[in-house]
Amino acid sequence: MAGLGWRLTRGRGAKQFSLVVCSLSAVAIAFLGKAEAPLFDHARAMLSDWTEPALTQVRGPLIGAERWFDGIGALFTVYRENMQLREENAELRKWQNVALSLADKMRRYEILLNAVPDPKLSFVTARVIGEADRPFVRTMILNAGTADQVKKGQAVTDDRGLLGRIYVTGERTSWVILLTDVNSRVPVVIEPSHRRAILTGDNTPSPRLELDVGDGAIKPGDRVLSTGDGGLLPPDLPIGVVRESGDDRRVALFATPGTSDFVHVMEFGVPSPPPVYEPVPAPALAADNKPAPATVTAVMTPKPAPTAAAMPLQSRNPDAPRFDGQDEETEQ
Amino acid sequence: MSAAFETVELLFNHPARLFASILPALLAVMLVILANTPVSFTGGLLPAPVLALAAVYFWVLVRPDLMPPFAVLVIGLLEDLLSGGPPGLWAAGFLAAYTLTDRQRETFAGLTGAGVFVGFAGAVLLAAATAYGLAALVYLRLPPLPPLLLESVSTLVFYPLVAIPMGWVLRGIVGPMRGRE
Numbered sequence: 001m002a003g004l005g006w007r008l009t010r011g012r013g014a015k016q017f018s019l020v021v022c023s024l025s026a027v028a029i030a031f032l033g034k035a036e037a038p039l040f041d042h043a044r045a046m047l048s049d050w051t052e053p054a055l056t057q058v059r060g061p062l063i064g065a066e067r068w069f070d071g072i073g074a075l076f077t078v079y080r081e082n083m084q085l086r087e088e089n090a091e092l093r094k095w096q097n098v099a100l101s102l103a104d105k106m107r108r109y110e111i112l113l114n115a116v117p118d119p120k121l122s123f124v125t126a127r128v129i130g131e132a133d134r135p136f137v138r139t140m141i142l143n144a145g146t147a148d149q150v151k152k153g154q155a156v157t158d159d160r161g162l163l164g165r166i167y168v169t170g171e172r173t174s175w176v177i178l179l180t181d182v183n184s185r186v187p188v189v190i191e192p193s194h195r196r197a198i199l200t201g202d203n204t205p206s207p208r209l210e211l212d213v214g215d216g217a218i219k220p221g222d223r224v225l226s227t228g229d230g231g232l233l234p235p236d237l238p239i240g241v242v243r244e245s246g247d248d249r250r251v252a253l254f255a256t257p258g259t260s261d262f263v264h265v266m267e268f269g270v271p272s273p274p275p276v277y278e279p280v281p282a283p284a285l286a287a288d289n290k291p292a293p294a295t296v297t298a299v300m301t302p303k304p305a306p307t308a309a310a311m312p313l314q315s316r317n318p319d320a321p322r323f324d325g326q327d328e329e330t331e332q
Numbered sequence: 333m334s335a336a337f338e339t340v341e342l343l344f345n346h347p348a349r350l351f352a353s354i355l356p357a358l359l360a361v362m363l364v365i366l367a368n369t370p371v372s373f374t375g376g377l378l379p380a381p382v383l384a385l386a387a388v389y390f391w392v393l394v395r396p397d398l399m400p401p402f403a404v405l406v407i408g409l410l411e412d413l414l415s416g417g418p419p420g421l422w423a424a425g426f427l428a429a430y431t432l433t434d435r436q437r438e439t440f441a442g443l444t445g446a447g448v449f450v451g452f453a454g455a456v457l458l459a460a461a462t463a464y465g466l467a468a469l470v471y472l473r474l475p476p477l478p479p480l481l482l483e484s485v486s487t488l489v490f491y492p493l494v495a496i497p498m499g500w501v502l503r504g505i506v507g508p509m510r511g512r513e
Contacts (some may be wrong), residue, residue, distance in 0.1 A: 013403070018400065018401045019401040019427065019434075021426045022402055022405040023401075023425055025405060025423075026405060026408065026409075026420050026424035026427055029409065029423065030419065030420030030424060034470050034471065040413070044413045047410070048414070051365055055365060058369050059369050059370065063370075085480065096474075109430055114394060129369075130370060130414070131366045131380075132343045132416045134380070134417055134483065135417070135464075135476070135480035136421060137416045137417045137418075139415075258370075265334055328360055
């Protein structure tokens with residue numbers, strides 16, 4: 001076939017004809033790509049599955065060479081970076097103690113309130129085998145696909161924070177649309193004001209914040225976290241901090257795709273809908289012969305959750321820490 | 333029919349010639365894969381270059397018979413699909429660069445020194461402008477321009493790293509196996 005193409009294009013007229021046909025085909029494919037996106041996503045997944053061995057093989061030596069180049073530059077800054085890291089480490093140790101004590105306090109409160117625990121997030125760890133930092137798209141290719149239970153829409157994080165979401169899955173590979181991509185829209189919450197916003201990518205390293213709900217003040221340095229709104233992403237994944245440039249509010253992301261070798265694909269299911277409650281029929285007439293208000297007809301009667309105080313001690317988790325003001329011996 | 337017969341004849345009787353014929357397109361496909369690995373030799377300063385465009389430009393300039401429009405279309409589509417971008421944009425851009433290079437082949441081939449960059453810069457800018465215009469037409473919004481310009485600069489900077497090995501391949505493999513055009 002290759003020879004056929006070559007021979008057909010020998011003549012000038014045939015070459016011009018071939019050029020016109022190919023150019024029209026490219027334009028038609030561009031329009032078809034918009035109308036039939038799933039078809040091309042499927043082709044993309046097949047192509048990445050097919051090129052996965054090549055991408056993996058090429059990646060190793062290139063990353064080695066890249067680190068070697070980076071290492072040359074780092075020689076001149078290693079002392080300053082070491083001093084800076086020591087200071088940061090000392091500061092982080094203080095914060096670690098604070099975090100541990102707060103986590104302990106939170107666990108006690110949750111047991112006291114008999115709060116439903118947050119679901120444990122399971123994840124798949126995948127290697128980044130491809131990355132496109134292109135004008136029309138910001139994406140990366142992972143070496144985990146449907147065979148590894150990776151599904152479209154799942155959140156992708158590295159050790160620092162959220163990177164993006166899966167948008168195409170092949171059998172052995174999957175594609176991530178990064179937060180910086182022009183097509184990325186992610187619901188977020190800004191702490192401590194608890195204001196909601198949409199994080200909108202525009203192909204710059206710092207995506208834009210489009211404020212949505214609430215009227216709390218936002219200042220540079222506020223933390224931006226994911227929300228569970230719409231069941232799109234797991235809640236409370238760290239994303240970045242607010243920074244202002246003029247009238248624009250943007251987010252300096254914690255995670256940097258360029259330095260992520262391994263990432264986590266978070267398995268997050270949309271929570272099941274709340275149970276259907278039986279409506280209680282409103283009494284026709286109250287004791288004093290006044291008609292009952294109409295709003296009472298749909299009173300819900302969920303089964304009340306037992307409070308920690310009402311729970312028999314034996315039914316509690318024996319491994320849970322005791323902090324109800326009584327020691328073991330007194331209770332027994 | 334005779335062309336198909338000649339192709340089969342070429343395949344069975346002259347596999348080396350066939351290999352030399354498809355080698356330029358194969359190298360361009362390899363460059364598509366290489367450009368999409370998660371590695372940056374500029375420390376993130378410049379985006380990944382469109383290395384396959386440099387290969388297309390080189391072969392159209394020196395051996396256009398080995399880089400027909402259909403091969404350029406396929407290479408462009410692979411670039412689109414593997415870079416995650418909308419399909420057809422770089423394919424159209426590559427074909428626009430092909431047209432310019434093919435029409436101005438005598439002029440570009442005569443350029444030396446910094447003039448080589450000028451010729452390639454014209455091809456890159458035309459390819460980028462075509463991809464940008466088509467993206468605006470299809471998606472009815474203007475994509476951000478600075479990343480495209482940066483990618484064009486990056487492609488231009490990396491051109492010698494593609495053209496020099498391609499020259500070795502031309503002189504060492506394709507020329508002896510395939511003969512002159």
